[in-house]
């Protein structure tokens with residue numbers, strides 16, 4: 515696919531990981547359309563120069579309007595914390611977008627997934643829903659690209675509570691932390707070649723650190739202390755305080771206690787260019 519006069523729809527373009535993709539596609543010369551539940555919010559966040567279709571992924575008419583005439587669609591949705599909502603966003607929305615895209619002859623559907631999404635590792639409502647969503651995407655017949663990304667550096671500040679950063683669970687696996695900007699460049703590049711079609715591409719940053727090591731690097735820049743907490747403790751706190759997000763986080767972090775990275779980033783790096791932002795560089799730029 516060449517860029518001239520190509521339009522890419524981004525679904526989830528106001529999100530933490532969808533916004534940089536929308537911005538990079540625009541910077542690279544694509545026309546970018548957003549499907550947004552709140553167009554004013556989208557306009558405020560992203561600025562001028564985006565075509566915005568108002569709508570929810572649950573609404574078939576809005577989805578059809580947003581998908582009409584586009585060359586590709588990038589999905590960056592997030593479900594949860596209930597099992598029903600994971601199914602709605604990670605499975606059913608992906609299925610509906612893929613089927614509508616196929617019907618409307620959209621050239622490709624790209625989706626942000628995670629390295630630990632597979633039948634074997636589907637031990638949480640989120641990972642089970644993502645597995646089903648990917649299966650629906652593949653069986654829809656539309657050309658696809660699945661990005662199997664590692665942990666994003668952008669998630670680190672989300673663990674800060676006051677003067678500490680919570681290290682939840684016994685996170686022993688080395689992870690190739692990736693900067694959203696590098697990932698966004700890779701997604702945009704994936705739209706500029708047909709070699710990427712029907713592939714699952716592993717998006718891994720340049721260095722591997724366990725979550726504890728990564729948090730220490732970020733904490734030193736942000737001026738906070740790493741505070742370890744078990745997944746059981748977080749689950750109990752979530753139950754006692756009726757905090758569904760904390761309970762969901764305990765489940766997520768248990769999942770990552772179990773599963774380290776596998777898969778190789780070589781193909782993604784060859785086709786899309788190697789990501790090069792280091793965690794120290796990123797942390798220096800993103801002190802909280």
Ligand SMILES: NC(=O)c1ccc[n+]([C@@H]2O[C@H](COP(=O)([O-])OP(=O)(O)OC[C@H]3O[C@@H](n4cnc5c(N)ncnc54)[C@H](OP(=O)(O)O)[C@@H]3O)[C@@H](O)[C@H]2O)c1
Nearest residue numbers: 526527528529530531532551570571591592627628665666
């Ligand atoms: N964190 C990581 O390290 C990591 C690694 C790999 C993969 N991922 C995956 O990346 C995905 C995106 O994460 P994120 O942090 O960017 O999520 P996020 O910031 O919560 O963004 C979610 C986006 O989805 C949109 N959205 C939600 N419900 C919608 C609906 N019904 N109709 C239309 N749009 C809707 C939101 O729009 P509004 O502005 O309207 O809310 C927002 O733009 C998740 O599936 C996550 O599992 C994350």
